[in-house]
Amino acid sequence: AILNVIDRDGRAHELEAVEGWRVMEILRDYKVGIEGVCGGSCDCATCHVVVAPDWAKRLPEPREDEIDALDTLPLIEATSRLSCQIIWSDDLDGLTLTLAEAA
Numbered sequence: 001a002i003l004n005v006i007d008r009d010g011r012a013h014e015l016e017a018v019e020g021w022r023v024m025e026i027l028r029d030y031k032v033g034i035e036g037v038c039g040g041s042c043d044c045a046t047c048h049v050v051v052a053p054d055w056a057k058r059l060p061e062p063r064e065d066e067i068d069a070l071d072t073l074p075l076i077e078a079t080s081r082l083s084c085q086i087i088w089s090d091d092l093d094g095l096t097l098t099l100a101e102a103a
Protein backbone atom coordinates (compact mmCIF):
# COMPACT_ATOMS: atom_id res chain seq x y z
CA ALA A 1 0.00 0.00 0.00
CA ILE A 2 1.21 3.49 -0.80
CA LEU A 3 1.90 6.39 1.52
CA ASN A 4 2.16 9.72 -0.33
CA VAL A 5 4.54 12.21 1.20
CA ILE A 6 5.39 15.81 0.35
CA ASP A 7 8.80 16.63 1.78
CA ARG A 8 10.01 20.00 3.08
CA ASP A 9 11.27 20.94 -0.39
CA GLY A 10 7.81 20.30 -1.85
CA ARG A 11 8.89 17.06 -3.55
CA ALA A 12 6.37 14.21 -3.72
CA HIS A 13 7.36 10.67 -2.74
CA GLU A 14 5.36 7.45 -3.03
CA LEU A 15 6.49 5.12 -0.28
CA GLU A 16 5.63 1.44 -0.04
CA ALA A 17 4.26 1.11 3.49
CA VAL A 18 4.17 -2.02 5.62
CA GLU A 19 1.15 -3.02 7.73
CA GLY A 20 1.73 -2.59 11.46
CA TRP A 21 4.58 -0.11 11.16
CA ARG A 22 4.40 3.34 12.63
CA VAL A 23 4.24 5.99 9.90
CA MET A 24 7.26 7.65 11.58
CA GLU A 25 9.28 4.44 11.04
CA ILE A 26 8.35 4.36 7.37
CA LEU A 27 9.31 8.03 6.90
CA ARG A 28 12.55 7.53 8.81
CA ASP A 29 13.59 4.45 6.89
CA TYR A 30 12.97 6.12 3.52
CA LYS A 31 15.04 9.09 4.72
CA VAL A 32 12.59 11.73 3.57
CA GLY A 33 13.47 13.99 6.49
CA ILE A 34 11.95 12.54 9.66
CA GLU A 35 14.27 11.55 12.46
CA GLY A 36 11.96 10.24 15.16
CA VAL A 37 14.49 11.09 17.85
CA CYS A 38 12.54 9.53 20.74
CA GLY A 39 11.86 6.31 18.83
CA GLY A 40 8.10 6.77 18.88
CA SER A 41 7.32 7.46 22.52
CA CYS A 42 5.47 10.73 21.90
CA ASP A 43 8.28 12.72 23.47
CA CYS A 44 10.23 14.62 20.83
CA ALA A 45 7.63 15.79 18.28
CA THR A 46 10.31 15.55 15.54
CA CYS A 47 7.91 13.28 13.65
CA HIS A 48 5.31 16.06 13.16
CA VAL A 49 3.36 15.80 9.91
CA VAL A 50 0.29 17.51 8.50
CA VAL A 51 -2.24 15.02 7.17
CA ALA A 52 -4.35 15.91 4.11
CA PRO A 53 -7.75 17.04 5.49
CA ASP A 54 -9.85 14.32 3.86
CA TRP A 55 -7.54 11.69 5.32
CA ALA A 56 -7.30 13.24 8.76
CA LYS A 57 -10.87 12.29 9.60
CA ARG A 58 -10.25 8.68 8.64
CA LEU A 59 -7.51 8.27 11.23
CA PRO A 60 -8.17 7.30 14.84
CA GLU A 61 -8.37 10.35 17.11
CA PRO A 62 -5.07 11.39 18.75
CA ARG A 63 -4.60 10.33 22.36
CA GLU A 64 -4.03 12.81 25.16
CA ASP A 65 -0.22 12.41 25.17
CA GLU A 66 -0.05 13.09 21.43
CA ILE A 67 -2.16 16.24 21.84
CA ASP A 68 0.07 17.38 24.71
CA ALA A 69 3.24 16.82 22.65
CA LEU A 70 1.75 18.69 19.67
CA ASP A 71 0.89 21.56 21.98
CA THR A 72 4.60 22.08 22.73
CA LEU A 73 5.27 22.94 19.07
CA PRO A 74 5.38 26.58 17.96
CA LEU A 75 3.23 26.02 14.89
CA ILE A 76 0.62 23.36 14.33
CA GLU A 77 -2.22 23.00 11.89
CA ALA A 78 -5.73 21.60 12.32
CA THR A 79 -4.63 18.25 10.89
CA SER A 80 -1.18 18.09 12.52
CA ARG A 81 -0.28 14.65 13.89
CA LEU A 82 2.74 12.90 15.32
CA SER A 83 3.51 10.26 12.74
CA CYS A 84 4.80 7.85 15.41
CA GLN A 85 1.24 7.63 16.71
CA ILE A 86 -0.21 6.55 13.37
CA ILE A 87 0.03 2.82 12.85
CA TRP A 88 -0.03 1.87 9.20
CA SER A 89 -2.73 -0.43 7.95
CA ASP A 90 -3.45 -1.22 4.34
CA ASP A 91 -6.82 0.59 4.59
CA LEU A 92 -4.73 3.75 4.63
CA ASP A 93 -3.54 3.09 1.06
CA GLY A 94 -3.15 6.49 -0.61
CA LEU A 95 -2.88 8.49 2.64
CA THR A 96 -1.24 11.81 1.89
CA LEU A 97 0.74 13.91 4.33
CA THR A 98 3.19 16.77 4.33
CA LEU A 99 6.27 16.93 6.54
CA ALA A 100 5.99 19.88 8.91
CA GLU A 101 8.87 22.32 9.22
CA ALA A 102 11.38 21.17 11.81
CA ALA A 103 10.63 22.89 15.13
Ligand code: FES
Nearest residue numbers: 038043044045084
Ligand atom coordinates in the same frame (compact mmCIF):
# COMPACT_ATOMS: atom_id res chain seq x y z
FE1 FES B 1 9.24 11.28 18.97
FE2 FES B 1 7.12 10.80 17.44
S1 FES B 1 9.12 10.02 17.24
S2 FES B 1 7.25 12.04 19.18
